[in-house]
Amino acid sequence: MKVVVCVKQVPDTKGGVKFNPDGTLDRAAMLTIMNPDDKAGLEAALRLKDQYGAEVTVVTMGLPKAEEVLREAMAMGADKGILVTDRVLGGADTWATSQTLAGALRNLDYDLIITGRQAIDGDTAQVGPQISEHLGIPVISYAQKIEIEGDSVVVERQYDDRYHVLKAKMPCLITALAELNEPRYMTPGGIFDAYKAEITTWGRADLKDVEDSNLGLKGSPTQIARASDKVRKGKGEKVTLDPSESVEYIMNKLKEKHVI
Amino acid sequence: MDFTLSKEHEMARTLFREFAEKEVKPLAVEVDETEEFPRATVEKMAKAGFMGIPIPKEYGGQGCDVLTYAMCVEELAKVCGTTAVIVSAHTSLCCDPILTYGTEEQKQKYLPDLASGKKIGAFGLTEPGAGTDAQGQQTKAVLEGDEWVLNGSKIFITNGKEADVYVIFAITGVVEKRGRMTKEISAFIVEKGTPGFTFGTKEKKMGIRGSSTYELIFTDCRIPKENMLGQQGKGFGIAMHTLDGGRIGIAAQALGIGEGALERTIAYVQERKQFGRAIGAFQNTQFQLADMATKAQAAQYMVYKAACTKDQYTKDHKTSYNVEAAMAKLYAAEMAMEVTTKAVQLHGGYGYTREYEVERMMRDAKITEIYEGTSEVQRMVISANLLK
Numbered sequence: 001m002k003v004v005v006c007v008k009q010v011p012d013t014k015g016g017v018k019f020n021p022d023g024t025l026d027r028a029a030m031l032t033i034m035n036p037d038d039k040a041g042l043e044a045a046l047r048l049k050d051q052y053g054a055e056v057t058v059v060t061m062g063l064p065k066a067e068e069v070l071r072e073a074m075a076m077g078a079d080k081g082i083l084v085t086d087r088v089l090g091g092a093d094t095w096a097t098s099q100t101l102a103g104a105l106r107n108l109d110y111d112l113i114i115t116g117r118q119a120i121d122g123d124t125a126q127v128g129p130q131i132s133e134h135l136g137i138p139v140i141s142y143a144q145k146i147e148i149e150g151d152s153v154v155v156e157r158q159y160d161d162r163y164h165v166l167k168a169k170m171p172c173l174i175t176a177l178a179e180l181n182e183p184r185y186m187t188p189g190g191i192f193d194a195y196k197a198e199i200t201t202w203g204r205a206d207l208k209d210v211e212d213s214n215l216g217l218k219g220s221p222t223q224i225a226r227a228s229d230k231v232r233k234g235k236g237e238k239v240t241l242d243p244s245e246s247v248e249y250i251m252n253k254l255k256e257k258h259v260i
Numbered sequence: 261m262d263f264t265l266s267k268e269h270e271m272a273r274t275l276f277r278e279f280a281e282k283e284v285k286p287l288a289v290e291v292d293e294t295e296e297f298p299r300a301t302v303e304k305m306a307k308a309g310f311m312g313i314p315i316p317k318e319y320g321g322q323g324c325d326v327l328t329y330a331m332c333v334e335e336l337a338k339v340c341g342t343t344a345v346i347v348s349a350h351t352s353l354c355c356d357p358i359l360t361y362g363t364e365e366q367k368q369k370y371l372p373d374l375a376s377g378k379k380i381g382a383f384g385l386t387e388p389g390a391g392t393d394a395q396g397q398q399t400k401a402v403l404e405g406d407e408w409v410l411n412g413s414k415i416f417i418t419n420g421k422e423a424d425v426y427v428i429f430a431i432t433g434v435v436e437k438r439g440r441m442t443k444e445i446s447a448f449i450v451e452k453g454t455p456g457f458t459f460g461t462k463e464k465k466m467g468i469r470g471s472s473t474y475e476l477i478f479t480d481c482r483i484p485k486e487n488m489l490g491q492q493g494k495g496f497g498i499a500m501h502t503l504d505g506g507r508i509g510i511a512a513q514a515l516g517i518g519e520g521a522l523e524r525t526i527a528y529v530q531e532r533k534q535f536g537r538a539i540g541a542f543q544n545t546q547f548q549l550a551d552m553a554t555k556a557q558a559a560q561y562m563v564y565k566a567a568c569t570k571d572q573y574t575k576d577h578k579t580s581y582n583v584e585a586a587m588a589k590l591y592a593a594e595m596a597m598e599v600t601t602k603a604v605q606l607h608g609g610y611g612y613t614r615e616y617e618v619e620r621m622m623r624d625a626k627i628t629e630i631y632e633g634t635s636e637v638q639r640m641v642i643s644a645n646l647l648k
Contacts, residue, residue: 188272188309189309
């Protein structure tokens with residue numbers, strides 16, 4: 001069984017967020033982590049490896065620095081890492097990203113592709129389903145539980161108040177939720193092995209069946225008008241009032257702000 | 261000379277720090293208060309490979325260097341001195357002598373379970389009358405047929421009751437050495453559950469209160485002949501060499517305790533206000549912090565140097581690291597004591613309460629000046645090398 005996990009290196013929300021002049025994130029200048037939903041997807045794949053001996057390949061698209069996230073995945077137990085990096089791929093939105101990843105995935109054998117539901121930097125939840133569309137395979141999103149039954153996969157898809165149990169024939173794509181599991185830690189020995197292992201690097205030329213017009217900033221239908229860091233809230237007002245006065249005070253404030 | 265850590269070591273530090281913050285720190289207060297051995301944490305550490313970091317992969321370990329192991333102990337100690345010493349005693353004092361002196365059969369039998377953390381290791385040298393004077397052993401082992409029969413007791417044994425595999429030292433005879441009769445000491449591997457091997461009292465300690473410190477009692481305890489570790493009569497050398505390595509672990513523990521107290525103090529002095537200003541704005545505070553940070557940094561270099569020197573020994577079996585280890589432990593332990601004392605002072609009255617962790621850290625720091633060779637023993641080792 002072959003499982004490919006798409007992971008993304010995202011800004012560590014504990015660190016500061018920095019932007020390029022064009023409004024895209026300045027990824028090179030930020031502290032980074034593996035996107036939490038992707039990490040859960042990787043853990044799910046590693047459990048399939050533990051259980052069925054699956055081969056786990058991790059793929060990421062990003063700056064050369066994104067190699068770190070592949071090393072981390074390999075230190076957790078992934079077998080192979082593929083970095084898709086090329087200047088012409090920069091500034092991609094979800095459409096261009098999914099086209100790129102699909103172009104890379106067409107080179108690989110897989111039974112299952114697992115992506116995170118969404119990345120904490122863009123929060124679109126579009127890339128996974130788009131990849132499945134480009135590759136013409138079924139997608140089951142928001143997986144909270146994954147099981148293999150013969151040549152099919154049985155997945156619990158999470159909703160707010162319930163879950164659906166879906167069965168799909170492999171190959172298929174699953175998008176994972178961070179709640180899916182508790183990802184394992186890297187092992188110290190795994191870290192040293194991961195740095196000894198070779199990472200496969202692919203550029204534009206290695207992508208299969210993708211048009212240039214669908215890649216990079218130019219191939220992105222979405223353009224970012226403006227982006228900003230979270231605006232820090234001020235200290236706010238502090239007032240000491242009797243309970244009755246405070247109700248009136250709060251009501252007035254809510255009216256003033258057009259909340260009610 | 262390059263003082264930068266490799267990418268691998270940086271990533272390993274990230275791992276240890278994340279684990280320490282998430283799994284160890286939240287329990288540190290409880291472990292200290294209840295004096296209970298953090299079994300669940302040890303299981304998590306075992307799963308993450310922390311119980312066999314410098315053990316070769318062929319014996320089920322992680323196959324990493326001593327520096328990586330020292331960094332693990334350091335990061336654990338930043339948040340919990342107890343958890344750090346559990347790893348240190350297990351790795352340096354039990355796995356290491358079995359790896360260094362064990363026969364292939366002994367290594368195959370014991371190391372995989374120890375390195376994977378399925379079993380915990382301990383080391384028994386100290387006796388009521390044999391502390392710094394380790395030659396003053398009373399525990400005896402007599403060969404009867406195919407078994408050694410042990411009688412005696414060991415005290416202050418870290419991981420005491422929680423361990424499964426013990427490296428124990430005992431007198432196996434008397435030999436003439438330079439015209440004098442001296443005790444012949446040998447090392448043994450003893451398993452928990454061996455008839456005649458029981459536990460005495462649990463020590464009530466000032467610090468590292470969650471580490472299981474027990475008396476081990478041997479009453480006609482019969483162990484197989486093949487459980488002798490190393491050659492008969494070479495036990496004292498095995499003990500001393502093992503402690504040389506152990507000191508790197510304890511030095512790393514001391515380093516982490518000092519660094520942890522410094523981190524908390526830096527945060528505290530920026531919050532605590534007196535006379536209308538954060539106390540960090542006062543030059544006295546700033547100078548104290550500068551001294552603390554400088555000493556912690558110096559200790560880190562010494563600990564890492566000692567670890568790298570032991571790594572060199574692992575490769576060539578020639579390089580001596582006992583002086584580096586003694587200096588690192590001496591300096592790091594005294595740094596930990598000084599930095600934690602200053603940390604409590606800078607926290608003022610709050611620092612003296614159990615509400616602030618520097619109080620625990622100051623208690624934890626003290627033991628690093630005592631166990632695995634007191635600071636005085638380290639000075640003996642260092643000066644003996646100068647005057648040889």
